[in-house]
Amino acid sequence: MAVNPSARSQNLSFPADGEWEYLITAPSGGGLSCSQTSASVAIYGTPAVDEALVFIGDYNGKVYALNASARSQNLDFPQMRDNEWFYPKTSEVIGAIVGSPVISEDAIYVTSSNGKVYCLDKHFGDKKWESDVLAKKLWSTPYIEGDKVYISTFDGHLYALSAEDGSITWSFATESKIGFVSSPAVYEGTIFAGSFDGNLYAVEIGESEPLWNFTGGNCFWAAPVVSNSTVYAGCLNGNIYAIDATNGTELWSFDVGSPIVVSPLLVDDSLVVAAESGNVYVINPKTGIGERIRNLGNDNKPTINALVQASPCAQEGIVYIRGQDNCLYALDIEQGRVIWKFPLTTQ
Amino acid sequence: MAELWNLIILNPMLNGLIALSSVLGGSFGLAIIALTVIVRLILLPLTLKQLKSTKALQGMQPKIQELQKKYGKNQQKLQQEMMKLYKEVGVNPLGCIWPMLVQFPVWIALYQSIMRALATTPESLLNLFQHLYSWEVVAQAIPLDSHFLWLNLGSPDSTLILAIIVGGSMWVQQKMVTAPSADPRQKSMNSMMLLMMPFMFGLFTLIFPSGLSLFWAVSNVIGIGIQYWITGWGYLRRGTSAQVVTKLGGKGGITKGP
Numbered sequence: 001m002a003v004n005p006s007a008r009s010q011n012l013s014f015p016a017d018g019e020w021e022y023l024i025t026a027p028s029g030g031g032l033s034c035s036q037t038s039a040s041v042a043i044y045g046t047p048a049v050d051e052a053l054v055f056i057g058d059y060n061g062k063v064y065a066l067n068a069s070a071r072s073q074n075l076d077f078p079q080m081r082d083n084e085w086f087y088p089k090t091s092e093v094i095g096a097i098v099g100s101p102v103i104s105e106d107a108i109y110v111t112s113s114n115g116k117v118y119c120l121d122k123h124f125g126d127k128k129w130e131s132d133v134l135a136k137k138l139w140s141t142p143y144i145e146g147d148k149v150y151i152s153t154f155d156g157h158l159y160a161l162s163a164e165d166g167s168i169t170w171s172f173a174t175e176s177k178i179g180f181v182s183s184p185a186v187y188e189g190t191i192f193a194g195s196f197d198g199n200l201y202a203v204e205i206g207e208s209e210p211l212w213n214f215t216g217g218n219c220f221w222a223a224p225v226v227s228n229s230t231v232y233a234g235c236l237n238g239n240i241y242a243i244d245a246t247n248g249t250e251l252w253s254f255d256v257g258s259p260i261v262v263s264p265l266l267v268d269d270s271l272v273v274a275a276e277s278g279n280v281y282v283i284n285p286k287t288g289i290g291e292r293i294r295n296l297g298n299d300n301k302p303t304i305n306a307l308v309q310a311s312p313c314a315q316e317g318i319v320y321i322r323g324q325d326n327c328l329y330a331l332d333i334e335q336g337r338v339i340w341k342f343p344l345t346t347q
Numbered sequence: 348m349a350e351l352w353n354l355i356i357l358n359p360m361l362n363g364l365i366a367l368s369s370v371l372g373g374s375f376g377l378a379i380i381a382l383t384v385i386v387r388l389i390l391l392p393l394t395l396k397q398l399k400s401t402k403a404l405q406g407m408q409p410k411i412q413e414l415q416k417k418y419g420k421n422q423q424k425l426q427q428e429m430m431k432l433y434k435e436v437g438v439n440p441l442g443c444i445w446p447m448l449v450q451f452p453v454w455i456a457l458y459q460s461i462m463r464a465l466a467t468t469p470e471s472l473l474n475l476f477q478h479l480y481s482w483e484v485v486a487q488a489i490p491l492d493s494h495f496l497w498l499n500l501g502s503p504d505s506t507l508i509l510a511i512i513v514g515g516s517m518w519v520q521q522k523m524v525t526a527p528s529a530d531p532r533q534k535s536m537n538s539m540m541l542l543m544m545p546f547m548f549g550l551f552t553l554i555f556p557s558g559l560s561l562f563w564a565v566s567n568v569i570g571i572g573i574q575y576w577i578t579g580w581g582y583l584r585r586g587t588s589a590q591v592v593t594k595l596g597g598k599g600g601i602t603k604g605p
Contacts, residue, residue, distance in 0.1 A: 218476065
């Protein structure tokens with residue numbers, strides 16, 4: 001769905017200007033069922049947006065490029081003249097896509113549960129390259145920096161691939177063979193990723209030994225965010241940690257009271273952290289002092305009346321979060337309150 | 348209540364299953380087989396008690412049938428006489444049921460453990476972390492490889508092979524203990540039960556993830572082994588109901604071996 005914040009704040013009927021929805025379906029049936037029908041498909045990754053184009057990878061194993069103008073007019077999909085496409089172009093699918101697609105220049109990068117990374121042409125959806133099988137399955141979101149694609153895998157590897165042809169230019173493996181659960185983040189030549197044993201690893205690209213590892217009380221499920229030589233990493237033990245990127249020293253921690261399963265978000269001079277319970281906090285990234293954003297109707301309830309398992313995003317000081325109640329919430333972090341909510345119901 | 352269940356039963360079993368997988372070279376299929384064997388060994392005393400009670404009850408069948416003939420029209424008297432008979436022989440008619448009931452929570456926990464451990468979707472993997480111990484051997488095994496032989500342990504087996512193994516092994520196991528009856532009504536009911544349960548579980552195999560079906564198949568094979576140890580092939584290789592009734596009469600038991 002495409003939602004216009006201005007229309008939602010005025011509570012206009014959906015779809016208002018620039019708003020649209022498109023249902024992605026896939027053939028279903030099989031098993032004991034004789035007939036084949038189509039059903040809506042789960043989308044785990046965050047859509048990547050490039051001007052009028054929206055790129056989505058679905059759990060059925062297809063990548064879609066949707067054009068906002070064509071979708072607003074509810075035209076048949078795909079509208080080739082609007083650069084709409086899907087990949088693979090046949091009825092075949094690649095493995096389930098869990099990570100988010102990433103745009104870099106004229107290419108889209110997606111990971112698949114078949115263990116490969118795919119690089120697709122942004123305009124036409126043609127495959128530029130596919131990597132070797134890097135793991136039994138890849139659920140992480142690739143990180144693109146310069147001419148390299150960085151990947152973390154469940155079997156304990158970090159890879160740097162050439163963005164040109166997908167060849168492996170560097171790899172790192174944990175000694176204990178413990179896998180990486182989070183997607184990677186890259187900052188000044190160092191890659192950061194959380195592992196299944198509750199450690200956050202920092203590995204200098206090109207090296208074979210970790211620079212440091214930081215032990216949290218549980219897994220670092222979501223990708224960390226790095227800024228000003230500080231790593232901000234949410235842990236399933238309910239703490240957000242600020243760690244010195246150069247040596248792994250803990251600078252501060254803040255307990256949000258429930259597991260953190262989405263990456264924190266830096267908005268201007270604030271760090272926005274969403275706890276799975278629905279509470280959202282605005283924290284000073286330097287001091288680690290923060291405040292909870294108030295609920296729309298009841299101060300005693302969590303910020304959002306639903307679990308939060310989807311990454312927040314921000315625009316012009318407003319943070320948008322999708323709750324597991326299938327509603328989109330808009331939070332004004334300056335005012336420290338929820339300003340509107342909108343049910344994301346499909347046709 | 349749910350937290351207590353997780354703490355005492357589910358979490359130890361789940362972590363044990365994942366640790367086993369790690370020890371067995373990352374094969375979740377082998378871990379399911381090994382855990383099924385371990386669980387059946389732990390429950391062996393209960394299983395033996397159940398089998399012995401069943402065997403004793405079957406041995407009493409001729410006497411029970413005599414009583415039914417004699418007091419068939421007076422249910423109250425029949426019940427009294429049957430209770431008297433149970434007391435004389437020293438058998439509790441519920442003796443073969445309660446060991447089975449005790450095993451149910453273990454089977455449920457095993458089912459939950461298999462389903463949770465496979466964690467085929469992101470949310471199920473996330474949920475799994477709420478149940479894991481901070482053991483390195485557990486962390487090393489996550490996420491588990493759901494492929495074993497021709498099976499994807501997280502999906503039903505569409506080849507029918509596992510359904511035939513589960514249904515067939517269940518039929519054999521039941522056939523070994525189902526005493527043929529001279530009573531036509533009982534006979535027809537026995538025949539129906541003998542087919543219905545294997546058919547149902549065969550059908551479940553086509554619906555439930557094959558990890559669970561693998562557990563059923565291994566559990567059935569172990570059950571057949573235990574049963575053979577106690578009773579031999581039992582009624583699987585025995586003749587007509589009349590012969591069986593004659594053989595079972597008096598001593599009140601099934602002899603081992605054909």
